[in-house]
Amino acid sequence: FETASDAILSIDGNGMILMANRAAKDVFEYPGHEIVGLDVRRLLGSGQDGTWEVLAGYASPSESGKYVDSSAVSRSGKKIPFHISVSESASGGKRFYTAIMRDVSQIKAYEEDLQVLANTDSLTHLYNRRQLYPIMQKDLDRGVRNRIPFSVLMIDIDHFKKFNDTYGHAGGDLLLAGFADMMRSALRKMDSAFRFGGEEFVVLLPETTGQDAMVPAERFRQRIAGSLFSMPPYNRPVSVTISIGIAGYRNGDTLDDVIRHADLAMYAAKNGGRNRVVDYDHLVRTETP
Numbered sequence: 001f002e003t004a005s006d007a008i009l010s011i012d013g014n015g016m017i018l019m020a021n022r023a024a025k026d027v028f029e030y031p032g033h034e035i036v037g038l039d040v041r042r043l044l045g046s047g048q049d050g051t052w053e054v055l056a057g058y059a060s061p062s063e064s065g066k067y068v069d070s071s072a073v074s075r076s077g078k079k080i081p082f083h084i085s086v087s088e089s090a091s092g093g094k095r096f097y098t099a100i101m102r103d104v105s106q107i108k109a110y111e112e113d114l115q116v117l118a119n120t121d122s123l124t125h126l127y128n129r130r131q132l133y134p135i136m137q138k139d140l141d142r143g144v145r146n147r148i149p150f151s152v153l154m155i156d157i158d159h160f161k162k163f164n165d166t167y168g169h170a171g172g173d174l175l176l177a178g179f180a181d182m183m184r185s186a187l188r189k190m191d192s193a194f195r196f197g198g199e200e201f202v203v204l205l206p207e208t209t210g211q212d213a214m215v216p217a218e219r220f221r222q223r224i225a226g227s228l229f230s231m232p233p234y235n236r237p238v239s240v241t242i243s244i245g246i247a248g249y250r251n252g253d254t255l256d257d258v259i260r261h262a263d264l265a266m267y268a269a270k271n272g273g274r275n276r277v278v279d280y281d282h283l284v285r286t287e288t289p
Contacts (some may be wrong), residue, residue, distance in 0.1 A: 124180035210248025241275035
């Protein structure tokens with residue numbers, strides 16, 4: 001009981017803690033015997049899935065040996081995730097419970113880290129391409145249901161291959177990481193940024209028409225053009241420019257349509273001399289006889 005690595009509590013039928021092992025005292029931050037005599041509900045809180053009444057129900061014969069994901073609160077207020085198993089016994093006509101609680105904080109943190117790695121680009125720490133369509137789908141659904149606009153910016157760093165050839169992949173990585181930092185600082189909280197591939201990036205602008213997207217797109221283009229990036233090996237300051245294509249959602253568009261339109265507008269910006277912003281709707285109007 002005392003040497004077990006899991007926290008173990010002995011609890012009476014009213015929820016009063018009768019005994020606690022060393023691991024329980026450590027994890028809940030109650031030294032000595034201070035945890036003895038506490039109502040176990042004080043540790044478990046009042047969450048619907050984690051109340052003592054719910055957990056005690058898992059001590060029934062049909063649920064015997066079942067581990068439940070729940071959480072508890074330490075003396076200092078720290079919330080701790082646990083796997084909890086509750087068993088029931090009887091003595092002198094009274095019911096008693098034994099709760100075995102395994103702290104899974106490290107496992108949960110590891111799972112969260114894996115989730116972040118799966119969803120983000122390791123170099124820029126922006127969303128990766130895999131997350132683009134699921135996140136865009138939410139705005140498409142809102143657009144169809146409530147007629148709320150959204151727009152997409154397709155951004156390409158001009159002459160990136162030449163830049164990579166000059167400063168090497170280390171320099172290219174520094175540029176991409178610094179570029180992503182500037183992008184994050186320029187976005188609203190509701191916006192989302194993605195590394196689409198290589199030196200191409202996508203920005204999702206909710207509640208923004210294609211015409212309105214021209215303002216933040218042009219502001220960001222000017223900001224990049226006026227910035228300097230330090231390159232190895234001597235921290236030489238260099239400047240870059242970007243080409244941006246804008247596509248606003250139009251009634252009946254699919255996600256592929258919006259991305260394709262932004263891509264076409266971005267290539268029009270590059271073919272038009274680079275370091276500029278092109279809106280797909282404006283592009284269509286100028287090309288239509």
